Amino acid sequence: DTAVSQTPKYLVTQMGNDKSIKCEQNLGHDTMYWYKQDSKKFLKIMFSYNNKELIINETVPNRFSPKSPDKAHLNLHINSLELGDSAVYFCASSQDRQTEAFFGQGTRLTVV
Amino acid sequence: GQSLEQPSEVTAVEGAIVQINCTYQTSGFYGLSWYQQHDGGAPTFLSYNALDGLEETGRFSSFLSRSDSYGYLLLQELQMKDSASYFCAVRDQRDGQNFVFGPGTRLSVLP
Numbered sequence: 001d002t003a004v005s006q007t008p009k010y011l012v013t014q015m016g017n018d019k020s021i022k023c024e025q026n027l028g029h030d031t032m033y034w035y036k037q038d039s040k041k042f043l044k045i046m047f048s049y050n051n052k053e054l055i056i057n058e059t060v061p062n063r064f065s066p067k068s069p070d071k072a073h074l075n076l077h078i079n080s081l082e083l084g085d086s087a088v089y090f091c092a093s094s095q096d097r098q099t100e101a102f103f104g105q106g107t108r109l110t111v112v
Numbered sequence: 113g114q115s116l117e118q119p120s121e122v123t124a125v126e127g128a129i130v131q132i133n134c135t136y137q138t139s140g141f142y143g144l145s146w147y148q149q150h151d152g153g154a155p156t157f158l159s160y161n162a163l164d165g166l167e168e169t170g171r172f173s174s175f176l177s178r179s180d181s182y183g184y185l186l187l188q189e190l191q192m193k194d195s196a197s198y199f200c201a202v203r204d205q206r207d208g209q210n211f212v213f214g215p216g217t218r219l220s221v222l223p
Contacts, residue, residue, distance in 0.1 A: 033210050041197055043155065043213040045204070055209055090154060094211075099145060099160040101211055106154055 003027050006091045006104035013081055014112055021076045021107045023091030031055075032074040033101070034066060035090040043090070049074055081111045114138040116200055116214035123220045124190055132185045132217045134200035142203035144176050144183045145211065150196045155213075158185070158198075187219070195221045 006023040013019055025032060034046040048056035052068040063079040074091060091104040116136045124130040136144065143162035147155040161167055161176035161183060173186040187194055200214040 031209055041149075041216045041218075043199065043216075045210045045212070048204075048210040050209065056204065092211075099143060099162075100157040101155075103154040103156070 004091055004093055004102050004104040006089075006107055008107060009105060010108050010110075012110045012112065015081055015083060017081050018077070018079045019081060019109070020078070021089055021091075021109075023074050023076070023104055025072055025091075025093040025102070027093055027095075027102060028072075029093040029095050029102075030071060031094050032068065032071070033092045033094075034074065034076050035092060035103075037088040037090060037106070039087070046089075047074075047076075078109075081109075083111050085109060086111045114202065114204070114212050116202065116212065118198075118200060118214045118217045120215065121218045121220070123222065125222045126190055126192060128190050129186065129188045130190060130219065132187070132198050132200075132219070134183050134185075134214055136181050136183075136200070136202055136214075138181075138202050138212075140203075141178065144174075145201045146172075146174055146185045147199045147201060147213070148196050149199065149216070155199060190221045192221050192223065195219060 004025045031050045033048050037043050046060050047066045049068045065077045068074045088106045088108050090106050092101045094101040145160045146158040149155045159174040166175045171188045176183040197216045199216045201211045204210045
């Protein structure tokens with residue numbers, strides 16, 4: 001069973017479109033995250049949720065809106081996609097203050 | 113704010129030993145972690161140091177010196193499959209929740 005699964009794995013879309021990425025974890029963790037990895041491989045936190053509550057919202061355009069219907073799911077919706085949004089987006093989860101984060105396989109978003 | 117520094121690239125040959133260094137600046141420290149990421153893959157956890165000293169896990173070891181704000185990952189008996197990017201990470205000082213990652217070190221293992 002996959003611990004953290006996100007879909008889709010690849011997403012190619014045109015500028016201006018709206019798209020969603022789904023993430024689910026079956027580890028029973030309380031905390032979930034969205035990270036963005038750019039072409040230089042920098043991994044940057046976007047959002048952090050703990051028990052469905054938003055904990056951290058980095059300086060991310062408000063076109064990005066996370067939604068956590070329950071603590072096992074954290075979806076990411078992106079409005080009005082721009083070329084600069086092209087990146088790999090990783091969902092991750094961890095138990096509170098534990099040492100290890102588990103990452104999903106990543107979603108490679110390409111905006112054309 | 114928080115910042116971490118790592119060398120951008122390291123190259124070594126199969127069977128060799130390589131050390132990847134990481135220095136960090138953070139006001140709240142919850143330990144130093146290391147992650148491995150193969151091309152096209154997800155970051156996967158390798159090790160964690162909360163206290164000073166060396167932690168060994170098979171061919172990989174990780175070291176921490178809190179007084180120097182410094183740690184390293186030591187990879188022994190290098191294999192081709194160790195070619196990957198390696199990231200050090202600390203917990204976010206604001207709440208100890210999310211992870212702040214270093215810029216990553218690209219390790220290339222040559223035959």
